[in-house]
Every structure is written in C-alpha cells, then in structure tokens.
Amino acid sequence: MRYLVSARYIDAVVKAGSIRQAAEALSITSAALNRRILAMEAELGVQIFERLPRGVRLSSAGELLIQLFRRQMSDMERVKSQIADLTGVRRGHVSIACSQALLPYFLPEQVAVYRKEHPQVTFGVHLRDREAAEQALADYTADLAIVFEPVRMSEFHTLISVRQQVHAVMSSDHPLAKKSTVRLSECVMYPVALPTRRYGVRHLLDMATQGSNLSLEPAVESDSFEFLRYHAVAENIITFQIPVGLTTGNAAGTMVSRPVDRRDVPAGLIYMGQLKGRTLPVAAARFAAQLTATLANRYEVM
Amino acid sequence: MRYLVSARYIDAVVKAGSIRQAAEALSITSAALNRRILAMEAELGVQIFERLPRGVRLSSAGELLIQLFRRQMSDMERVKSQIADLTGVRRGHVSIACSQALLPYFLPEQVAVYRKEHPQVTFGVHLRDREAAEQALADYTADLAIVFEPVRMSEFHTLISVRQQVHAVMSSDHPLAKKSTVRLSECVMYPVALPTRRYGVRHLLDMATQGSNLSLEPAVESDSFEFLRYHAVAENIITFQIPVGLTTGNAAGTMVSRPVDRRDVPAGLIYMGQLKGRTLPVAAARFAAQLTATLANRYEVM
DNA sequence: CCATACCGATGTTAAAAAGTCATCACTAGG
C-alpha cells in the first residue's frame, strides 16, 4: 500500500523513538527514512523532530502532525472497510483494548460468534489497564476499549455501560457454596485472595470494608485474575470477581461463584467505548453493536 | 507538495469529469494521471471510476474515497495553518462562499480589517446562491458560507444568525426619503425595482403582499443587487435590500435606505456557518470569530 | 453513414524519486 507512506514512516519513527530503529521495523535503511523525514520537514518548513543524541523526539509541530497522520491512516482503513463492505464481503480488523476480566470467557466467545459470520475479519485483543486502554484509543492503536470502573479520559465515548455485581468465587465444596448469595461478613471468616489495589474489584471491596467494621486481609494477593480463580479452587479459598469474567453457563465445574449481597458491596460498571468523534470501521462498529446487544441482554444497563 | 498527491490527482479528475481535462489542469499528461488511477484502483481492488465514452464518473466506492480525500486535504491544510500559527506568523487562506448582499460593503470591510492584522492570510470570496454555498462547504471548496434566509442542508452548522429587516432603498430626493421608516403600502404607490424570485428579499416581499391586498409590480427586475441599487438612484425608483448590503456609515450620498415597517414585512435572517463536524483552519476560525463579533454588534442575534 | 473529436488504455523511453551502502561527526556512558 503506497498511499500515505510518509505518514506511516513518520508514525513508525514516533513509535520507535529513533530513525534507525524505525527503519529496521519498516525494513528499509535508516538513510532512506532519514531522507524522507528531511524532505517532509523541508516541505512544511518546520522541524518535525528534535534531534537528541540518543534518538529523536516530536517537536510541537510534530505533535500536531502525528495526530493528523494517525487520524488519516485510521480514516483510510475505515473507508477501505466501507468499500469492502459494499462489495459484499465484510473484511477488516478489529483491535480491542480491554481489562483482564474480559479475556477468559466473554471476549473469546464474542469474537468466535462474530467470526463465524465474517471469517474475513481478524481481531486483536490487547490486555491494557484503564489508562493504557484509553491511550490506545487516543493513538488509534485500538478501535474499542472495554474497561472496568471509572473512565477518566474526556475523549472516551461510552457506547454502553453495564452493572457488574461483585461475586465471590470459590471451590464448589466451600462452605459458602451452598448459599445462593453471600454476605461480606461471612466471607471475612474465611481466608480470601484478592487482586491488587489497582484493580476495580479490590477498590470496591476496600470501599465496602472502609465504611464498616469488617476488614479483608488477603491471604494471597495477585494482579492476575486467572491465577486468583485457579488458586481459589486449589487452596479452597475465596476470591472475588465480576460476572463477565466468569463462565456464563453454570458449567458444573469445581468452581462456583455467588453474588455478594448488594447491601455490602456496591456494584461496579463495565464501560465499552471508543474514541470520541471517530467513525469506526464497519467491522469494529458491527462488533461493537454485537457486544452492546450481548451486554444489554445479560446485565443491567446503567 | 508531494504529500497526498494521489488524493489531489483524483480530486481533480472528479472535478473535471475526465482524465484528460484533469491532466491538463494539473499540468501533467493524461497517461501519467491515468496510470495513477489504475494503480490506486489496483491497490484498493476496486474501480474508483466508471469509464464512460465521454469521460469518467465516480463509482460508489469512489464516492466514499473522494470524501475521504477531500477531508484529508482539508485536514492537512488545517494542520499546516496550526503549525504556522505556533511559529508566530499567522498564514493561510480563507475561502468564503456568500450571497450578493455581502459583497459591496460588509465583506470588503471585514477582510480589510482582518488582513491589516494578518497580511499573510489570503482570501477567496465567491458569490454563490444558497445551494451552491452549502455545496461548497460540503466539498471543502469553502471554509465559511454566509447566506440569506433558509438553510436547508443538514451538514450546515450555523455559527451565528442575525436579523435583517428589509430596507427600502431610494434616491435621497425621493418623497419617501423624508420618513424614518416606511410602510409597504406607501411603497406600492411608487414604481419599484425588485430582485428576481429566487432571492430571499423578494421572497419576503412576496410573502408580505400575499397576505394583504397590496401587490408589488416591479417596473424593473434584476438578479444583480448592485444594478438595483444604482438603478434606484438613476431612475428615482424604490428597491429593497437588507442592511448588511448597505453602507453602514450613513454616508451622505445620493442613496438612502429606510427600514420597512416590521408589521408589513417579516425580517429575514443571515446565516454564517461552516461544514458540520469540521475543524476550521486557524485563519478561517479566527475570521469567523471576527465576523460573529461584528454581526452580533451591529444586528440582532437570532 | 462517415468524418471528426474526444475519451481511456498502453508500450516505450526518459526523468525523477526513493532506496542502499559506506562513512562521517557527535554524544552519552562505562
């Protein structure tokens, strides 16, 4: 694809931080890449990059330019996908930045459903914390972001947000597994495994215990939800997760989940959104619509 | 400027309607231009143009593309103007599509005021009827449109609209010149010169007379406001114009204008606007701000 | 019904652009 080469080249330099590394990534020599940059700077009459001893950095003019270039490349992709769409076959690529909870069940299932209809569409699923997910939208590395709890960026345009009650996860032979819902006061009587403080679930639990005289002392702490889930079974311990991260069909496995009483722990919210003002490629827009429908169907829309 | 050269080439073909004519406009041979198009079509795997015996026409895919290209070229201009702006000097070009009324006094004055501050900014002022002005916004040939009376296009984003009471224009020795405001019933007793039906002023007058038993029979009809103004003096006849088209300082000339009583003729509106969703280049945005301030200062904002 | 004029496509060749290679000058870090 020859259209917008200069934009792609300069984008690569920004990402790499140096001309030589970018050249390697682009499979051309640094001389060629350097010449393109010099030519572009001459055309504009402005320095795009500051030259540093260890590489290059965007000038303020360059900041404006790279935003333009990324928007243009993304627009080109979108139009290409629209064109492909009107020839009948839906092609394209959907890039998603999301938090851990979506990875084990929800997204694999949803991607599979979509790809069954449109096998020509490829997917990229990238684990990102809230901040990185929002950043990925801003620099066009992701079409959609799905994150748990508060959204900060003003450029984030929420497509749907659904309620997620915190669930206690435990082995099926745990004493609390017999109950249909559990109270937080019951949980603290057993050892618990918790995600680290930077995660929304932990934040909700901390908020809940702060207001009461309960205290949750984690026997195990981890930043991997997957580890926590498996560990809960292995050690017969309680951990906490949100429904979207738990298998939907109550597969009669060794792991069960029980909602924590709403009076004890406030529900969190999952946000799905895109970059404000951006028109998504066809495939991404349709996939977003599918997710919206599924989420609205399974959970309480807020 | 080599960036976006394919976009410019294809835009030229769309505008010209044939590859050969576009090639001439671009000062290249038709062969070169043709090859560009074929290469671009091969890249996309879609025909951009339908080949007709007398030229080419956009395919549906081409329609999507040309919109992208025009947006990209306009965005590039905007970013260039932003970059120029942050180096200190404001440079750029402002293209305006407007109706006749703005041409004699208002815009020349406003452009002069702006260019006094920023001599590096150039202007294009193009006379367009409502529909053509809106079209000029849509295809990025104009940054701003200023039109009288109804705006139809949904893509038109109004920046300001001000009230324009219809004025009777006549020689200073006309009997009605002694009055500070005139009634329509007085005007019909004298010969009048009117703009043709497609203009807003005429439309307002027709609306006014339709509801009453008055009737305006033009002795002279013209589609040139300038002709009407001069003719009113030359033949000592009455014509009608809106204030923005009349000199603001009550220059003691041979021509005077008197507002028609608001009970007789409803006021019209002048709309200034841009393409919805577009971010204007710095110069255009600042000029629009100046116009907004001036209009709001002189007339009643609606 | 043909002559003409205009259209887009294409083979060949020339010019221009972009890429490669080798190398320089510079600077941070051990």
Added chain:
DNA sequence: CCTAGTGATGACTTTTTAACATCGGTATGG
C-alpha cells in the same frame, strides 16, 4: 578514552513516475 548508538550525507542503484506516441472505442454533426 573508548564504545556503542545516534542522525546526516555523498555516491550509486533501483524503482517509480511522467512524457510521448499511438491504439481502439464511441458519441456527435454534417
């Protein structure tokens, strides 16, 4: 003070783009 990494640049090659000439096709006007 040396090393490893950076951007810049001259000389050369390859690729791309444009020019020129020309073909085949189709409306249009006498």
